[in-house]
Amino acid sequence: MDLSALQHLLSLSAGRRVVCVGDLMVDRFVYGEVSRVSPEAPIPVLARSRELVMLGGAGNVARNVAALGGSVALVGVVGGDAEGHEASRLVGEEAAVEGYLINDPGRPTTLKTRFVSAGQQLLRVDLEESRPVAGEVEQRLVRTIKDAVDGSGVILISDYGKGVVTDAVIAACLEAAAAGDGKVVVDSKARSFARYGAVDLIKPNAMELAHATGLPTGADPQVEAALAHALELWDAKAIMVTRSAKGISLAVRGEPVRHFPTTAREVFDASGAGDTTLAALGLAFAAGAETEEAIAFAQLAAGVAVGKAGTSTVSPEELVEAAISAHMAPAEAKVATLQRMVDEVARWRARGLKIGFTNGCFDILHKGHVAYLAQARSWCDRLIVGLNSDDSVRALKGEGRPVNDLESRALVLAGLGSVDLVAPFDEPTPLALIEAARPDVLIKGADYAEDEVVGGKEVKAWGGEVRLAAIVEGYSTTAAIARLTRKTPKVSQS
Numbered sequence: 001m002d003l004s005a006l007q008h009l010l011s012l013s014a015g016r017r018v019v020c021v022g023d024l025m026v027d028r029f030v031y032g033e034v035s036r037v038s039p040e041a042p043i044p045v046l047a048r049s050r051e052l053v054m055l056g057g058a059g060n061v062a063r064n065v066a067a068l069g070g071s072v073a074l075v076g077v078v079g080g081d082a083e084g085h086e087a088s089r090l091v092g093e094e095a096a097v098e099g100y101l102i103n104d105p106g107r108p109t110t111l112k113t114r115f116v117s118a119g120q121q122l123l124r125v126d127l128e129e130s131r132p133v134a135g136e137v138e139q140r141l142v143r144t145i146k147d148a149v150d151g152s153g154v155i156l157i158s159d160y161g162k163g164v165v166t167d168a169v170i171a172a173c174l175e176a177a178a179a180g181d182g183k184v185v186v187d188s189k190a191r192s193f194a195r196y197g198a199v200d201l202i203k204p205n206a207m208e209l210a211h212a213t214g215l216p217t218g219a220d221p222q223v224e225a226a227l228a229h230a231l232e233l234w235d236a237k238a239i240m241v242t243r244s245a246k247g248i249s250l251a252v253r254g255e256p257v258r259h260f261p262t263t264a265r266e267v268f269d270a271s272g273a274g275d276t277t278l279a280a281l282g283l284a285f286a287a288g289a290e291t292e293e294a295i296a297f298a299q300l301a302a303g304v305a306v307g308k309a310g311t312s313t314v315s316p317e318e319l320v321e322a323a324i325s326a327h328m329a330p331a332e333a334k335v336a337t338l339q340r341m342v343d344e345v346a347r348w349r350a351r352g353l354k355i356g357f358t359n360g361c362f363d364i365l366h367k368g369h370v371a372y373l374a375q376a377r378s379w380c381d382r383l384i385v386g387l388n389s390d391d392s393v394r395a396l397k398g399e400g401r402p403v404n405d406l407e408s409r410a411l412v413l414a415g416l417g418s419v420d421l422v423a424p425f426d427e428p429t430p431l432a433l434i435e436a437a438r439p440d441v442l443i444k445g446a447d448y449a450e451d452e453v454v455g456g457k458e459v460k461a462w463g464g465e466v467r468l469a470a471i472v473e474g475y476s477t478t479a480a481i482a483r484l485t486r487k488t489p490k491v492s493q494s
Helices: 003-013 058-067 082-093 135-148 167-179 206-213 220-233 273-286 291-305 316-326 338-350 367-378 390-397 406-414 431-437 456-461 477-485
Strands: 017-022 024-037 044-057 071-079 097-104 110-117 120-127 154-159 183-188 238-242 248-252 258-260 355-360 382-388 421-425 441-445 465-469
Touching (some): 003 273, 003 316, 024 058, 044 058, 044 110, 058 071, 058 082, 058 097, 058 273, 071 082, 071 135, 097 135, 135 167, 154 167, 206 220, 220 248, 238 273, 238 291, 248 291, 338 355, 338 382, 338 421, 355 367, 355 431, 367 465, 382 390, 382 406, 406 421, 441 456
Parallel strands (some): 017 154, 355 441
Antiparallel strands (some): 238 248, 248 258
16 A cells, blocks of 8 residues: 555544444453473463553454544443453543443453463463343343444444354344445354355455365465355355455455455564454445555554554554555665664564664774674674764764765665664764663674773663674774775774
């Protein structure tokens, strides 16, 4: 999706109302460190450090719509338990989410507790009741849907199979949408999609489509056959299958199947990506987007979501940055602002990666620099290079420097495989960058003493280390400039 189309769609979607109906959950993440095995059983011992609680299931769809700039009417069921109160509190904290929550004292609120260490889930514990709602609770849901749909042109059904999306609830959604000339989009974990009737769009993933049709969904021709069979089995007007790195395939009645490739992205955590896709589709439809544009918007949003830990939301600013990065060369995408550096570090650290930091002017890149950066990268999993701006270099080195401007120096550095991120800075020292990144290891050349390294004291204070990399003798920017100008060099490291 190009940047101008994205910005136009974001402006149109701001404040648009979407209704989300389905299985509301509470997601609890317990984070900690594993350093030993229990003497009682061959299991890891998690030393709990922090806990995070957020809305999941249909609640995560609603959070994503709100984060993207829309407003949401969230219709769901909670139990008369502590988790139900927590779900109500979490909904109340979302300014753009209006909660239409039905209390069912006879069932627990769905709770998923995940235990995580070094970016990996060790265990998930579920508390749930999957029996369909009935009686007065179901009747209240039907009445509530009619009230919630007022002012909205899109209804999203998020069916995780926990009992909220009954036949009566589906019928109420279809009736409400028809009355307001709206759309109904379904994301379901069911093995059959026939019961959803003539909804506008059903969004299974490739595995769900394979289970529902009994057909393989690997290559494009297989997906096309499965989608054709699905349209015979179900009354849906269109089916959109998400295929991870293979993109999205769309089947609309009476039209040939279309395939939408996706941009390859580093995947950290795919959990919640389906919720993000559903939310982006719904908001785009609410803004009046055509299906092709809505799919491009959803692909971009899901691509950002999979690069985050847990069931994360995506902001318009992140979408704009992703759209810009998609049109950059790989080296350009490595040059980052301070805020983007902080965001990348958080993502790396959530994966348990060791962060390294070094800095310099790197005016004329030479063999000594390349060897230095390679050694620095060998001491960490991700290496950030703080790069002096042109004014900063001039203040340190005098007039006539730098020889190469900031953009040139940054792109040359970013082109090295040993460098993961380049973060320019204007100040005389990189201390502000170091404090923002909080690296695990701070690296400088061996021509420095350890106590002379800027930021060394701070890095050690938060448990990091300072390491000095070897200098390749005979190579320096000063010497290179001197050779060019036929002057006798005064050797120094820069």
